Amino acid sequence: TAVQFATITLDHTPDHQGIDVGPHVTVRTRQPVAHTEPVSCAIPGHHQPGREVITDIMRVDDGEFSWEVRGRCGFATDFAYSS
Numbered sequence: 001t002a003v004q005f006a007t008i009t010l011d012h013t014p015d016h017q018g019i020d021v022g023p024h025v026t027v028r029t030r031q032p033v034a035h036t037e038p039v040s041c042a043i044p045g046h047h048q049p050g051r052e053v054i055t056d057i058m059r060v061d062d063g064e065f066s067w068e069v070r071g072r073c074g075f076a077t078d079f080a081y082s083s
Contacts, residue, residue: 015053017076024062029053029074039075050077 006022018028033052053076059068 017053024060026057026059027074028056029076030056030071033073048077050075 009020011018031054039052053074055074057070
């Protein structure tokens with residue numbers, strides 16, 4: 001287990017969100033999923049409404065922990081971060 005410092009960049013452009021965490025994590029959304037049902041996520045903040053999206057890319061590259069998927073479902077919502 002290791003702790004690394006990384007620059008985090010967020011893009012809040014509606015329906016085209018993105019996040020970069022140093023060179024290790026990249027996520028880009030392409031479009032919302034077309035439906036009228038409410039969507040929420042099973043992480044802390046589950047009560048927070050969100051939007052199901054299709055991603056262009058979800059990529060993690062950190063040594064042996066490395067994967068990439070494209071065109072999969074994701075979840076976008078507001079959150080309050082504190083450290």
